Amino acid sequence: MSGNVILDVRDMMVSFSARRAGRKYRVQAVDGVSLSLAEGEVLGIVGESGCGKTTLGRTLVGLVQPDSGNINLKGTEVIGAGGSGLREMRLNVRMVFQDPNASLNPRRTIGDSVAEAADISGFFKSRAERSAAIAATLTAVGLNPSFAARYPYELSGGQRQRVGIARAILPTPSIFVADEPVSALDVSVQAQVLNLMMDLRDQLRLAMLFISHDLGVIRQISSRVAVMYMGRIVEQAGTRTVLDHPLHPYTRALVAAIPKPDPSRRILGAIEMGEPPSLFTRPHGCAYAPRCLMASDRCLVDVPQLRSVGADGRTIACHNV
């Protein structure tokens, strides 16, 4: 970890109430997550659906209220800071959504969508300043400034995702929470959008929480990776360390399951790892134990805590590593 830490999250807990078969349940979506982000750093969050990665991201932009835990943004506590703290957080921490078709208002022009956050915060002093800022932002994401007067339906999927990024960089944010920002795009377009995000990271010193199920994308853009399983981080370290030398049995299975674009390295039939347990029936000990080939008696009763293992700031939650 290097540079100034601008976001520090401690022991975040988020739960939802749910009803199933007439009974009320409390589903623990995020179960004690701690992480920090430095200026210009990209932390990749990976895990299967339902592991809590999206809820974690939504909590950081203030779309979901945590049950407990601290979020410290540039030295200021955000949780419990009231309206002004929330507004500060919402201008600083911005979200890029997966599906630009769903996140752009079809009846607003691109320019209005891009300027929305700035408008709400009273950022612009004059109309001329506003149009100039919109034009500059659209140019920064590789779109023609004339797009400001257009509507989402006139744009292709890749262009819409560029708009989704443009509206997240005006006015000057310091952190992106990007939830699967390229998974709805074709590979050729995906590469263009990824290149844009890497440029912005470097030019604006943006920190990013980059949520994705695609480890190839994560490898390209992230400097560190956190692997989530059932609401907890089970392994975290530098990107190469996690993806090239995974230690946690879950990370190892996840990395092994990626379809490699190389017909000489076929893995089909070699991996039978079952399915994640239901969030309604969380196992007592390690949540991964029911699927784990290395599980011992201790794993069934005792929840493993994150601890430092080896170099590269690696932390891991497993009894058997």
Added chain:
Amino acid sequence: MLTVRDLTVSVGPETAPVDIVAGVSFGLAKGEILGLVGESGCGKSMTSLAVMGLLPQPGPRVRAGRVLLEGCDVTQLQPWQRVEAGHGRMAMIFQEPMTSLNPVRRIGDQIAEAVRVHEGIPGAAALVRARELLELVRLPDPKMQLSAYPHQLSGGQRQRVMIAIALACRPQVLVADEPTTALDVTIQVQILGLLRELCNRLDMAILFITHDMGVIAQLADRVAVMYAGRIVETAAVDGLFGAPRHHYTRGLMDCMPSRNSGARRLPTISGQPPLPGSVAAGCVFALRCAAVRDECRVATPPRLEASQGHEVLCAFPLARGELP
């Protein structure tokens, strides 16, 4: 087993048709998995629906070409006519099993329905066959699951149920349209493994449609790459990944992050695919091709045999191992 010849699917008026699939040809042998790969809008799903006779109506129609299943042309038959004529030996599975399954009927009844239609087995006996099918697709605890509803199953389990229903007609050809795209990689690898196993065990051919080159590399025996309604390259999977000959295929592979060996920026393909019907002459990829020449913009590219079983729709294909 399955032969598709010059299949052309069109939309728009009869007088001015726009071809969204333009002269697609491929063959599929017993026990073979052919991967049909391409980006959104390239016509891969329309090709699969046309092969199945499931094109939405009114809408796109087969304007020309033939789909021969064991020598019998099925393009002019409706699906029920195919069943009656004994050509019902094709089945299809889709991306999102939840939208294909009936949410208010039990799994067992839904599989048994397919068994009754195709095998003429009545009531209870069909349920016995349904249970066998669930065992075949390796659904855990098949007896219990017969009485489950779709919402009680996970996404991977639902896709296994869809495969069981597809197998009820004892298909010779299974068409799979992005069947693992909605699943986690950990589940995807298991479903792909199951498809490979079924293909070997039942000597069934699979037409596998996907946008994911990684999935193709893992599963397919042969690959057809589609672009703008045309198959631009066909090869055995090793040949295609070892030495792609079409500039588009090469570009697609280069912009995959997982094939990028540490470069800071990812290579990209500039521009976007052309709209159907917008390319009047020349090669459909000319607008985006880095190696485009003047001839490409005017002359329709030939289909060259680059090597044994490796065809490419390009006048100036990449040489073996050449960098673009």
